[in-house]
Amino acid sequence: MINILLALLFLAIQVKAQQLIERNFTLTSEKESVIEAKKEIQEKAFQEAVLELCKELIGEERVQKNKNLIQSKIIAKAVRFIPFSKGSELDLKEKTYSQTVNLKINVNELKTLLKENKLLEEFNQRLTIIPYVSFENQLTNKRYKWWSKQDEGYKKLALLFEEQFQKNLLKNGIFFHRPATFDYLSSTPQSFIRESVLNVDDLIPLCKWHKANFLLTGSVIIKGNEKKSNQGFVVLKLNLSQPSTQTKVLVDIQRQYDFPVSKEALRLESAVENKFKEEVESLTLELYQQLDEILQRGILNTQTMKLQIVMGAQPLKMEWMKEKIRNSIANVKALKEREITAQGVTYEMEFAGSPEEIKNKLLVLDVSPGKLSFLKSSDKEMSFELK
Numbered sequence: 252m253i254n255i256l257l258a259l260l261f262l263a264i265q266v267k268a269q270q271l272i273e274r275n276f277t278l279t280s281e282k283e284s285v286i287e288a289k290k291e292i293q294e295k296a297f298q299e300a301v302l303e304l305c306k307e308l309i310g311e312e313r314v315q316k317n318k319n320l321i322q323s324k325i326i327a328k329a330v331r332f333i334p335f336s337k338g339s340e341l342d343l344k345e346k347t348y349s350q351t352v353n354l355k356i357n358v359n360e361l362k363t364l365l366k367e368n369k370l371l372e373e374f375n376q377r378l379t380i381i382p383y384v385s386f387e388n389q390l391t392n393k394r395y396k397w398w399s400k401q402d403e404g405y406k407k408l409a410l411l412f413e414e415q416f417q418k419n420l421l422k423n424g425i426f427f428h429r430p431a432t433f434d435y436l437s438s439t440p441q442s443f444i445r446e447s448v449l450n451v452d453d454l455i456p457l458c459k460w461h462k463a464n465f466l467l468t469g470s471v472i473i474k475g476n477e478k479k480s481n482q483g484f485v486v487l488k489l490n491l492s493q494p495s496t497q498t499k500v501l502v503d504i505q506r507q508y509d510f511p512v513s514k515e516a517l518r519l520e521s522a523v524e525n526k527f528k529e530e531v532e533s534l535t536l537e538l539y540q541q542l543d544e545i546l547q548r549g550i551l552n553t554q555t556m557k558l559q560i561v562m563g564a565q566p567l568k569m570e571w572m573k574e575k576i577r578n579s580i581a582n583v584k585a586l587k588e589r590e591i592t593a594q595g596v597t598y599e600m601e602f603a604g605s606p607e608e609i610k611n612k613l614l615v616l617d618v619s620p621g622k623l624s625f626l627k628s629s630d631k632e633m634s635f636e637l638k
Contacts, residue, residue, distance in 0.1 A: 272578045277351045282596045288348040296352035297329040314474045332360035381428040381463035388473040397431040419535035438622035455494040483512040502541040557632040561595040
């Protein structure tokens, strides 16, 4: 008995991990043979399911653009991510068979297949990054910012930073701008320059001017170790973002490297440069890997807002509702509980598309035996009630 319970528990965990969603399709066939009719209807169901989900995941425009690739690489391998299909009884009317087919689809496996065929990435154009990074050596009181003529005392490290970042990121197909090397300050309209970056959206014109998809902000600071006079630190704080109407930090990297301190200025700078060269390859690789994961997960150009569901304080039902939304609505990229009360739960929802699209999908979401009823919405929150 215990073995049976354990097996059932393991099976339940597996099913949940697979992130299966259900879709139903009612289709027809004019084949004379019952066997051939069933086969044709199932093939049509697989095709419609794949196209429908692909449109939700990568957009209708990209589906149309890559329809031949999707047909040969995704639909042809549908059995890989559709582990279950069941058809109703065939209904014959005027020499035409009709049947409703129920499919259970493994969304994660579909995403993996899309990723393997470079279809899940949101960017078709070349990836480019422009840095807005300041450099400061607190040991020598030198600093540098490419956007300021007043701070040019530590340009050497900035040049090394740009050279090494471009060299390593180009290996993965990402172009890294070199504003210090090529004097962007002289060629950039002054209205696009900001002395300090309080909001990266202020730099949208700068990014557009230099045709950069992403912005790398932050600082590189050289400072001493208060506990060891012969040791110093290279402290990097870098944030990668995509300036937009709803900007958020995509990649946050913070590192601290130690190096031997010399009283001679040239030896000091040489030690800093050597340490930087030692670490830059792994640093840029991490930056690329995190950005690539974001592209593959399709969470660029997403929005965040609160989703409140009035349903009473029922922990199991709340978890079930969360999984139902995540597994059934491909536009929803992330869903996290933010507040639980006696009346219900409030999630932080990250999604692609428009709020109206999410609202309409929630209204038709199968939450049998109940139903979601729309209550109200604002720019930051939408509310539903489970009846």
